[in-house]
Amino acid sequence: MSAKLRSCCEVRFIAAKAGVINCDLSMSKGFDIGLERLTGGAPSARAAESLWTGVGRRRTFFLETFGCQMNDHDSEKVAGVLLSRGYRQVETPEAASLILYNTCSIREKAAQKVFSRLGEYRAKQSEGKIIGVLGCVAQQEGEEIFERAPWVSLVCGSASYRKLPQMLAELEAGNHRVTGLDTDTDETFETEMTRRDNPWRAYLTIIEGCDKACSYCVVPYTRGPERSRASDSILREVRQLAELGYSEVQFLGQTVNSYADPTPRKMRFSELLLAAAEVPGIRRVRFTTSHPSDFTPDIVEAIESEQKICDHVHLPVQSGSTRILRAMQRTYTRDEYLEKIAMMRGAGRPIAITTDVIVGFPGETQSDFEETLSLLDEVQYDGLFSFKYSPRPNTPATTMEDAIPEEEKGRRLAILQDKQREIQSARNAALAGQTFEVLVSGKSRRENQWTGHTSAHRVLNFTSQEKELLGTYVQVLVTGAGPNSLVGEHAV
Numbered sequence: 252m253s254a255k256l257r258s259c260c261e262v263r264f265i266a267a268k269a270g271v272i273n274c275d276l277s278m279s280k281g282f283d284i285g286l287e288r289l290t291g292g293a294p295s296a297r298a299a300e301s302l303w304t305g306v307g308r309r310r311t312f313f314l315e316t317f318g319c320q321m322n323d324h325d326s327e328k329v330a331g332v333l334l335s336r337g338y339r340q341v342e343t344p345e346a347a348s349l350i351l352y353n354t355c356s357i358r359e360k361a362a363q364k365v366f367s368r369l370g371e372y373r374a375k376q377s378e379g380k381i382i383g384v385l386g387c388v389a390q391q392e393g394e395e396i397f398e399r400a401p402w403v404s405l406v407c408g409s410a411s412y413r414k415l416p417q418m419l420a421e422l423e424a425g426n427h428r429v430t431g432l433d434t435d436t437d438e439t440f441e442t443e444m445t446r447r448d449n450p451w452r453a454y455l456t457i458i459e460g461c462d463k464a465c466s467y468c469v470v471p472y473t474r475g476p477e478r479s480r481a482s483d484s485i486l487r488e489v490r491q492l493a494e495l496g497y498s499e500v501q502f503l504g505q506t507v508n509s510y511a512d513p514t515p516r517k518m519r520f521s522e523l524l525l526a527a528a529e530v531p532g533i534r535r536v537r538f539t540t541s542h543p544s545d546f547t548p549d550i551v552e553a554i555e556s557e558q559k560i561c562d563h564v565h566l567p568v569q570s571g572s573t574r575i576l577r578a579m580q581r582t583y584t585r586d587e588y589l590e591k592i593a594m595m596r597g598a599g600r601p602i603a604i605t606t607d608v609i610v611g612f613p614g615e616t617q618s619d620f621e622e623t624l625s626l627l628d629e630v631q632y633d634g635l636f637s638f639k640y641s642p643r644p645n646t647p648a649t650t651m652e653d654a655i656p657e658e659e660k661g662r663r664l665a666i667l668q669d670k671q672r673e674i675q676s677a678r679n680a681a682l683a684g685q686t687f688e689v690l691v692s693g694k695s696r697r698e699n700q701w702t703g704h705t706s707a708h709r710v711l712n713f714t715s716q717e718k719e720l721l722g723t724y725v726q727v728l729v730t731g732a733g734p735n736s737l738v739g740e741h742a743v
């Protein structure tokens with residue numbers, strides 16, 4: 252397992268399984284993320300050399316991941332590349348010759364964490380360890396990282412991971428400033444080997460980057476333009492995964508449903524979901540994150556017609572106010588968004604819907620905020636990830652007037668989360684008495700206690716007398732519920 256320090260962004264995805272996410276990120280003024288505090292000497296060439304080439308020393312790496320599922324999966328691929336080059340993964344930075352840090356910059360707090368962590372790694376470099384920064388902060392800050400944290404030897408954004416083998420070779424040859432900062436790549440990051448963390452569910456990135464231009468978001472800058480992976484290559488990998496014993500695949504993309512097959516086959520996203528579901532051995536196909544503007548009826552029809560396509564859609568709304576949606580450049584109005592919801596609610600099979608909301612966007616009035624609250628009442632989401640607006644470098648929203656005070660953002664966030672907690676408590680309570688299929692992913696220390704996820708991605712903790720259930724699919728009767736999870740018993 253790669254070591255992971257869960258950032259708020261990542262925690263929210265884990266917590267998705269648990270329901271309401273409390274992601275109370277505070278925002279400090281400006282974009283200074285404290286790099287100038289991190290001063291230190293240039294890397295010690297001799298120390299590094301001996302570490303790489305020293306007799307009897309195996310090349311080892313420690314990889315820490317912050318951020319979303321895309322970052323998680325990128326780290327799995329990075330680990331695969333390193334393992335195939337003879338590196339061994341270790342659990343602590345102390346045991347590693349190469350320390351890699353896969354970073355997130357979606358909100359300021361996430362980026363700040365990276366630099367405080369880099370400060371901690373400073374002493375490690377003087378022990379001859381090689382330190383690399385990957386991911387969104389690497390892309391955003393670029394070579395600036397070398398200036399301010401000279402103990403870092405590798406700075407590589409996600410669009411350059413396919414060049415990792417060359418970059419590793421350069422590091423191994425003693426180069427102390429290796430960069431991969433492409434943004435205009437039209438390739439995606441495919442590797443011969445990916446070391447996956449979860450033995451039953453496999454992530455698969457089908458589209459990288461983002462061509463939307465939401466005014467608050469760094470992703471188009473850090474992950475570059477949208478690039479879709481060839482459908483035949485995706486399906487080949489799904490077949491390989493099924494042969495390896497994975498029964499659930501999760502298609503990933505910042506706007507996964509904007510998928511545009513680059514091959515002459517021109518498979519639609521919904522066709523890709525259906526084709527993956529047909530692969531022998533695959534029992535569940537998930538996908539995240541969907542963009543409302545590209546959410547078309549054929550996706551709902553695919554979910555309706557194929558039980559293996561999970562009955563869960565994560566459809567970030569960001570705000571319930573059309574005025575704020577315009578300022579956010581979200582490309583849909585409140586009513587257009589609600590039409591997508593109506594489409595899902597009209598499906599022959601219930602579909603769980605979760606969303607993301609940003610509170611305190613510049614200019615958001617009390618009445619705009621109340622429109623977001625009323626949207627929650629109207630939609631009745633099954634899960635919500637909520638964030639205080641955090642200004643990000645280079646994004647148009649940073650120069651917008653009428654910034655909302657931090658305290659007011661906090662107040663709105665708390666109100667929003669309280670409302671959602673009530674909604675979820677009621678929705679979950681209404682599931683008592685129903686039976687769901689669960690993919691069992693955990694066993695509690697307590698006797699006979701297991702946990703897993705339903706197709707709708709709800710966490711279901713249940714009792715069973717069975718001795719071994721991990722990785723299996725079982726029917727569970729729901730006997731109770733809280734706002735964030737269900738409880739039940741194995742229905743035999």
Ligand code: 5AD
Pocket residue numbers: 357358467468469567569607608609638639640641642643
């Ligand atoms: N401030 C606060 N939240 C943000 N998100 C993206 N950018 C920002 C920002 N600058 C949130 C959005 C997005 C989720 C992944 O993170 O809600 O859907």
Ligand code: SF4
Pocket residue numbers: 461462463464465468469470471505506542
């Ligand atoms: Fe960011 Fe908007 Fe793209 Fe999502 S759709 S990654 S919020 S720019």
